[in-house]
Amino acid sequence: MSSPGHNREVIARRRERGLLLLAVPALLLLGAIFAWPVLRLLSMSVEGGTLAHFEKAALDGLYVSVLLDSMKIALMVMGICLVLAYPVALWLSRAGRVGLALGMFALLLPFWTSVLVRTYAWLVLLGRNGVINRTLRDWGWIEAPLPLLHNTAGVLIGMVHVLLPYMVLPIYASLLRIDPDLPRAAEGLGAPAWRSFLRITLPLSLPGVSAGCALVFVLSLGFFITPALLGGGHVVMVSMLIEQQVREFLDWPFAAALSTLLLLATLAIYALIGRLTRGARLATQ
Amino acid sequence: MPFNMNRRGILRAGGGLLAAGLPLPAFAQGATPPKPDRIVVNASGGSMAQFLRIAYFADFEREHGIRVVDTSPVDFGKLRAMVNSGNPEWTVTEIGGQDGDRATEMNLLEPIDTSIVDLSKYPDVGRKSHIFVGSAYSTVLGFRSDVFKDGSHPKGWAEFWDVRRFPGARSLRNHPVDNLEFALLADGVPMDKLYPLDMDRAFRKLDEIRPHIAVWWSTGAQPAQMLVDKEVVLATGWNGRFFELAKKQAPVGSDFTQGSLKSSSWGIPRGTRHAYWGQKFLQTMTNPRLQAIYATELSYAGLHPDTVNYVAEELRPLLPTAPANLEKQFWLNTSWWTENGQKAQERWTRWMLQRG
Structure with missing residues (x-):
């Protein structure tokens, strides 16, 4: 009964319970200002005991195709962020004190600027007569201005810029957690750097990758100002349609139905990302 | 949509209950209701708020000694939520673009009291039961x-x-x-x-x-x-x-x-505490001299026919309500x-x- 292992288990469980207790205020707050309003919103979608709003949202090709388009954009943003963020995170995790401070500063600086301001800054940079196109033309590299703005490219650039830190930070955190002896041991046993990265660093950083992907994907789906301004009307996100229903038409039940569909789709993709990264980790082990 | 009908029905029923349950406001009985220390006017914000202050708020504050607090932005959803909650924060609010009729239809507004708000010189587009037309754009x-x-x-x-x-x-x-x-x-x-x-x-x-x-x-x-x-x-x-x-x-x-051409709509949220002073505020907004101040800054001219005459001559062709422009639109x-x-x-x- 009182084996040391058992005792340790009891202590661990007790400590867990204590920690849970500490989380109660936060959970209550979340419940009151997040979960409850969300539930109320969702219940609005079936107000009057009718599924008509869901029927309209699901059977009308318009809303489904906008939802799919939004997911496509969100996945693209996620992919680009991942490709850009991983090397940055890797560099940060190995940088010296000065490098780390500078890197973090550059990474977090945009956080302190409002999304709207940043979006307008992109308008100035990416326009037909914007800074980038004018410079390239002055250098004689291009003749006609590049279509950087008011299309999908503009939306992707703007969204990636806003969301990049959300990808870098979780990956960076998970890279820091890797025991530095592991890659060292691999090297000592003669593994080339790329193999040690592929077999050790990458798999062990997958939790961070997964968290970053999930964060960026979920935030992308809700994006609203950036695609509206940088897309020039050529990119429609489902969040814009929801806003329209809420503010312009006051059709809250229909907005709630659209939100419910969006939430379900988000949860599904979220689960898929988790499963994929878990699968990848198992496969490499 | 059958649902909309339901919602409106519920709204009306709610309004009826409210009216039945509350004592009549003082001004309905003939006396001037007591002055609050401030009223809240909600509008679009930005440079507009600044010029509303120069043109109308300052004058209202001087005349009645009631401070005007301005808030923004204009939000129809919020207006509806406020009125449904029974205690609107806004004394007067601007109402966006095409929403004036809808706000009236959904019973979100107090009727305009024409014994206070003098519309006798206004053209027909400016005389509505629950909406005051602030300006045209x-x-x-x-x-x-x-x-x-x-x-x-x-x-x-x-x-x-x-x-x-x-x-x-x-x-x-x-x-x-x-x-x-x-x-x-x-x-x-x-x-x-x-x-x-x-x-x-x-x-x-x-x-x-x-x-x-x-x-x-x-x-x-x-x-x-x-x-x-x-x-x-x-x-x-x-x-x-x-x-x-x-x-x-x-x-x-x-x-x-x-x-x-469109008109900007202003209304008094139904059930707001200082509705009487809201009406007084709208009366201030009918003043053609003040409308001209606003129009000179933003070109959004009020509908009082005399307003154009108070605006500098070189700016008149840029006003949507200048007679020559009205004809073309x-x-x-x-x-x-x-x-x-x-x-x-x-x-x-x-x-x-x-x-x-």
Whole structure:
């Protein structure tokens, strides 16, 4: 009964319970200002005991195709962020004190600027007569201005810029957690750097990758100002349609139905990302 | 939609209960209700708030000794939520674009008390049961004046559609309001025969111009900014934005031909505490001298017929309500849009999603 292992288990469980207790205020707050309003919103979608709003949202090709388009954009943003963020995170995790401070500063600086301001800054940079196109033309590299703005490219650039830190930070955190002896041991046993990265660093950083992907994907789906301004009307996100229903038409039940569909789709993709990264980790082990 | 009917029914029932349960406000019994120390006026914010203060708030504060606190933005959803909660924070609020009729219909507003708010000189478009028309504005055609020199710019929507005579990138609002009207006018429908709008015909005409629209704008600042940056050479936009550029001598002009006139709506949220002083505030807003101050700054002129006379002569041609400009434009039919807005918007979104 009182084996040391058992005792340790009891202590661990007790400590867990204590920690849970500490989380109660936060959970209550979340419940009151997040979960409850969300539930109320969702219940609005079936107000009057009718599924008509869901029927309209699901059977009308318009809303489904906008939802799919939004997911496509969100996945693209996620992919680009991942490709850009991983090397940055890797560099940060190995940088010296000065490098780390500078890197973090550059990474977090945009956080302190409002999304709207940043979006307008992109308008100035990416326009037909914007800074980038004018410079390239002055250098004689291009003749006609590049279509950087008011299309999908503009939306992707703007969204990636806003969301990049959300990808870098979780990956960076998970890279820091890797025991530095592991890659060292691999090297000592003669593994080339790329193999040690592929077999050790990458798999062990997958939790961070997964968290970053999930964060960026979920935030992308809700994006609203950036695609509206940088897309020039050529990119429609489902969040814009929801806003329209809420503010312009006051059709809250229909907005709630659209939100419910969006939430379900988000949860599904979220689960898929988790499963994929878990699968990848198992496969490499 | 059967659901809407239900909701409205519930709203009305709620309003009835409220009215039955509460004692009559003092001013209904003949006495002037006590002065609060402040009232809350909700409007669009930005530079508008600044000029509302110069023109109206300052005068109201001086006359009645009641402070005016301004809030923003204009939000129909919030108005509805406030009225439903039974304790609206706003004493008076501006109501966006086409929402005035809907706010009246949904019983969100106190009736305008014409014994306080003097509308005797107002034209018919300015006399509504629950809405006070603060000013008029118009969606007009803006152009680069260095590209289209000496009056060679397109006038009216048939010419805006004529990409051979007037080449260059264009911008329209990403919204069916105005655009359906402009398309029909471009297709030869006369201004007084626009309503009810023939949506099929309008969208067919929009198909023609679509490849030439570089940007579908979504905020009022965009058309002005894009013309200044030369992102486009022609754009629709609210006349006030072009007025601002004209005052700054930017190479951007505007033309009122076939512009789409709209009125800004103001109302008193039903059940607000100081409704009487809300009426008094609206009365301040009817003053043509004050309206002229506001119009001089923003070009959004009030509907009092004397207002134009108080505005400097060189600015009068830039006002949507100047008699010569009024003739060239049409009033947007808000009741058509209240009824068909959602349908039109759905069709618009669908049309925007078609590739090509």
